[in-house]
Amino acid sequence: MESHGVELTQAVRSLASSTKRRRDVMSQAPYESFEGQPNLERRRLLGIALAGVAGSVLPAASSAAAAGPSEKVDVDDIAYLTAGEALARFRARTLSPVELLRAQIKQVEAWEPTLKATTYTYFDEALDQARIAEGKYARGEPVRPLEGLTCSIKDYHSVKGKITTYGSRLYKDFVPDQSAPTVERLLAAGAIMHCRTTTPEFAHSGVTASLLWGVTHNPWNPAYTPGGSTGGGGAALAAGYTTLQDGTDGGGSIRIPAAMNGVFGYKPPWGRNPDDREHPNEWLIHYGELARSVGDCALMQNVTSGQHPADMSSLRDKVVIPPTFDGIAGMKIAMSMDLGYFAVDPEVEKNTRNAVSVLRSLGAVVDEVDIGWTKEVEETWNTRWQGVFYALAGSLLTKSRNDVDPFVIRILEEGKKHDVTKFYNLNTVRQKMYASMTKIFETHDALICPTTATTKIVAGRSSEEPLTINGKSVNPFIGWFMTYPFNLVGTLPVMSVPTGFDAETSVPTGMQIIGPAYDDLRVFRIASAFEGATRPWQHRRPKLAA
Numbered sequence: 001m002e003s004h005g006v007e008l009t010q011a012v013r014s015l016a017s018s019t020k021r022r023r024d025v026m027s028q029a030p031y032e033s034f035e036g037q038p039n040l041e042r043r044r045l046l047g048i049a050l051a052g053v054a055g056s057v058l059p060a061a062s063s064a065a066a067a068g069p070s071e072k073v074d075v076d077d078i079a080y081l082t083a084g085e086a087l088a089r090f091r092a093r094t095l096s097p098v099e100l101l102r103a104q105i106k107q108v109e110a111w112e113p114t115l116k117a118t119t120y121t122y123f124d125e126a127l128d129q130a131r132i133a134e135g136k137y138a139r140g141e142p143v144r145p146l147e148g149l150t151c152s153i154k155d156y157h158s159v160k161g162k163i164t165t166y167g168s169r170l171y172k173d174f175v176p177d178q179s180a181p182t183v184e185r186l187l188a189a190g191a192i193m194h195c196r197t198t199t200p201e202f203a204h205s206g207v208t209a210s211l212l213w214g215v216t217h218n219p220w221n222p223a224y225t226p227g228g229s230t231g232g233g234g235a236a237l238a239a240g241y242t243t244l245q246d247g248t249d250g251g252g253s254i255r256i257p258a259a260m261n262g263v264f265g266y267k268p269p270w271g272r273n274p275d276d277r278e279h280p281n282e283w284l285i286h287y288g289e290l291a292r293s294v295g296d297c298a299l300m301q302n303v304t305s306g307q308h309p310a311d312m313s314s315l316r317d318k319v320v321i322p323p324t325f326d327g328i329a330g331m332k333i334a335m336s337m338d339l340g341y342f343a344v345d346p347e348v349e350k351n352t353r354n355a356v357s358v359l360r361s362l363g364a365v366v367d368e369v370d371i372g373w374t375k376e377v378e379e380t381w382n383t384r385w386q387g388v389f390y391a392l393a394g395s396l397l398t399k400s401r402n403d404v405d406p407f408v409i410r411i412l413e414e415g416k417k418h419d420v421t422k423f424y425n426l427n428t429v430r431q432k433m434y435a436s437m438t439k440i441f442e443t444h445d446a447l448i449c450p451t452t453a454t455t456k457i458v459a460g461r462s463s464e465e466p467l468t469i470n471g472k473s474v475n476p477f478i479g480w481f482m483t484y485p486f487n488l489v490g491t492l493p494v495m496s497v498p499t500g501f502d503a504e505t506s507v508p509t510g511m512q513i514i515g516p517a518y519d520d521l522r523v524f525r526i527a528s529a530f531e532g533a534t535r536p537w538q539h540r541r542p543k544l545a546a
Helices: 008-015 040-046 083-092 097-115 123-139 181-188 231-238 255-261 294-304 346-361 376-397 406-416 420-443 520-534
Strands: 118-121 151-154 195-197 244-249 264-267 286-291 332-335 365-368 446-450 467-469 472-474 494-501 508-514
Touching: 083 123, 083 294, 097 118, 097 123, 118 231, 151 181, 151 231, 181 244, 181 294, 195 231, 231 244, 231 255, 231 286, 244 264, 244 294, 255 264, 255 494, 255 508, 264 294, 264 520, 286 294, 294 494, 294 520, 332 346, 332 420, 346 365, 346 446, 346 494, 346 508, 346 520, 376 406, 376 420, 420 446, 446 520, 494 520, 508 520
Parallel strands: 151 195, 151 244, 332 365, 332 446
Antiparallel strands: 118 195, 244 286, 264 286, 264 494, 446 508, 467 472, 494 508
16 A cells, blocks of 8 residues: 655646557446445355355465365466476476466466456567567576566556556556666566556555556455455466566555465565655655565565665665575564454454464464554554655645545545644654564564454455454454554564465465564565465465356
8 A cells, every 4th residue: 555646747637638558447437336335246246256266265274284275286387387486497498488478468368357457468578578588598698587587567666668557547648757666676687577467546555446447356256355555466466467576565565465365475674675766765665576485575575675776765785585594493483463453353363373383383482472552553554644645645635636536535635634743743653663563572583463354355345334353343444454553663574474265255364474673584584484384376276267
């Protein structure tokens, strides 16, 4: 969940012009009913429950062999290879970048009428790049770290010379003259951008839907959201569209879709990766990555991290993530199921406790702790979010507000009410939060907690629609994801890892692994050990309904 501050005058001017899009969208009508009841299309999707998925769950983490997958998985399926596997096959000349790309194009073409996870595709251009990479491998020439790998780019991240809409009608023809620093680095390292993935308008929400592109659906069950704001990217990874996906995270926009699509997502500590030029020195927002393996997150992180002249807060020291780690036997891990104030769905709690059993089976000591946070954390993040939004886009209240998501307008109106004193005093709460985490890290190596408190968020759901979790009424906007507190203590690295499936929705659940300030390696070490014990993508994959 992020905001965006590109020049609004240019965006408003672009609204009047026309554009040729990859697919038609109903840009003159709301993306969904804003009423409390699902519309007819939503009811239809609620009945789909993808073949072989509904009602089943991943094998319990503590006994992975106890239950079989819903369908036999072909582990050699090209579209689902990890980046590490694909690179090894490229080098061995048993697979070419062209073959990988063509397999994933087939996935896009098969799934897209259902998921609506992409905005633009560049298949012809990408195939040309894949052929060049294919030639390099064939001739045994030196290759770059990501040579020939597909990487879908979130349509919130500026790409030089390519329409970047930020999920908004106002930017439907906007062409940036510079790329986001992390995008620059990914493409310079040989990644092939073959498609852009959807985001809610200005990345404002944990549900991916927009007036411009419509509603994005979850490949495990299209009745439900894939999360947000990198929701299109999470769905793309789960459906085999791409090998890698970039992301941004201002309140959970990497970790929420990672959890809800059963993939891995990393929010680096603030400054580790350079931020974009539109949010200078904004500590709430982090550029990171999503992938189907911990190793692939490391591969991307090693490319994107490090100081960049466009970001004064980017760190000079670069941390290199190794390909393998020692085990976690003897490590002490703290666990909080509710972070002190969240209501948590029983299915999420069950899968989190299964994950705790896995960590204990690997030799770690896991203790349940009281983190001591209260609802003031929710108010603090909301105030910061609203204030940043208003500072960047407050002019929308008087310009073109009819072309903007009504909830974005509400965020702006709330942000207008905050004064400088209230805004600065948020740091007092942040410091209290950091002190409580520091105390935990005095006796424990890391903290774990659920990523989302529930999976029961239907596709296209309004952020104002009342929401109840485990019998308790919660904030309908942010009360269902447990990610945003860690943007307030942004120097802490956090990764979301898959923990199983909700038996009622068939939507995946996730667990956050939080490390001490700037200790990326500790988070990757625990995540790597957990992945090795559970191997989530060896069990099953979403299956397209007939």
